[in-house]
Amino acid sequence: xxxxxxxxxxxxxxxxxxxxxxxxxxxxxxxxxxxxxxxxxxxxxxxxxxxxxxxxxxxxxxxxxxxxxxxxxxxxxxxxxxxxxxxxxxxxxxxxxxxxxxxxxxxxxxxxxxxxxxxxxxxxxxxxxxxxxxxxxxxxxxxxxxxxxxxxxxxxxxxxxxxxx
Ligand code: FES
Numbered sequence: 001x002x003x004x005x006x007x008x009x010x011x012x013x014x015x016x017x018x019x020x021x022x023x024x025x026x027x028x029x030x031x032x033x034x035x036x037x038x039x040x041x042x043x044x045x046x047x048x049x050x051x052x053x054x055x056x057x058x059x060x061x062x063x064x065x066x067x068x069x070x071x072x073x074x075x076x077x078x079x080x081x082x083x084x085x086x087x088x089x090x091x092x093x094x095x096x097x098x099x100x101x102x103x104x105x106x107x108x109x110x111x112x113x114x115x116x117x118x119x120x121x122x123x124x125x126x127x128x129x130x131x132x133x134x135x136x137x138x139x140x141x142x143x144x145x146x147x148x149x150x151x152x153x154x155x156x157x158x159x160x161x162x163x164x165x
Contacts, residue, residue: 001064001096001097001098001099001100001103002095002097005095005096005097006063006064006067009066009070009071010063010066010067013070014070014074015054015056015057015070015074016056016058017056017058018040018056018058019040019041019042019054019055019056021042022042022056023041023042024040024041024118024120025038025041025117025120026038026039026041026112026113026114026115026116026118026119026120027113027116028109028112028113028116029109030061030105030109033061033062033105035059035060035061035062035065035109036060036109037057037059037061037065037069037109037110037113038057038058038059038113039055039056039057039072039110039113039116039117040055040057041054041055041076041117041118042055046078049080050080050081051078051079051080052076052077052078052079052081052084054073054077055072055073055076055077055114055117056073057072057073057110061106062103062106064093064096064099064106064107065106065110067093068089068092068093068096068106068107069113071092071095071096072087072093072111075087075091075092076114081118084114084118085115085118087111087114088111089104089108089111092107092110092111092114
């Protein structure tokens with residue numbers, strides 16, 4: 001893994017925080033390390049195509065997960081849903097170089113959150129408008145972790161409300 005690229009991504013983390021007007025949200029947690037990533041996506045129309053306008057994330061994960069999520073939210077801007085779905089964890093984390101074996105799941109978690117968000121929007125389009133999009137996606141990631149009783153221990157909490165981009 002490229003340590004300098006990791007440090008740069010952490011120093012200049014992009015698109016961190018909730019997106020209140022998002023079209024879709026997806027959350028993935030790792031049962032092994034207890035970390036979670038939540039990703040929000042907003043679409044727009046461009047040249048008659050629906051593309052990703054912007055994406056944001058919250059993570060209580062390790063630094064690698066935060067760096068990959070930051071890179072991923074930049075990488076998928078302007079892509080169609082299909083293009084974003086075709087991206088692998090390796091592609092999303094490519095600027096960081098090959099991840100060491102212990103960190104591979106960090107990139108996979110970001111890929112999973114992205115897929116969950118992309119697929120949640122697909123499901124939302126297929127159900128009546130009155131139906132909840134994804135019932136368990138309300139609240140913040142902190143709420144989800146609190147509910148799961150995982151606010152203590154080794155989880156690193158990233159305070160997103162203090163950051164202004
Ligand atoms: S997300 Fe579990 S160690 Fe990185």
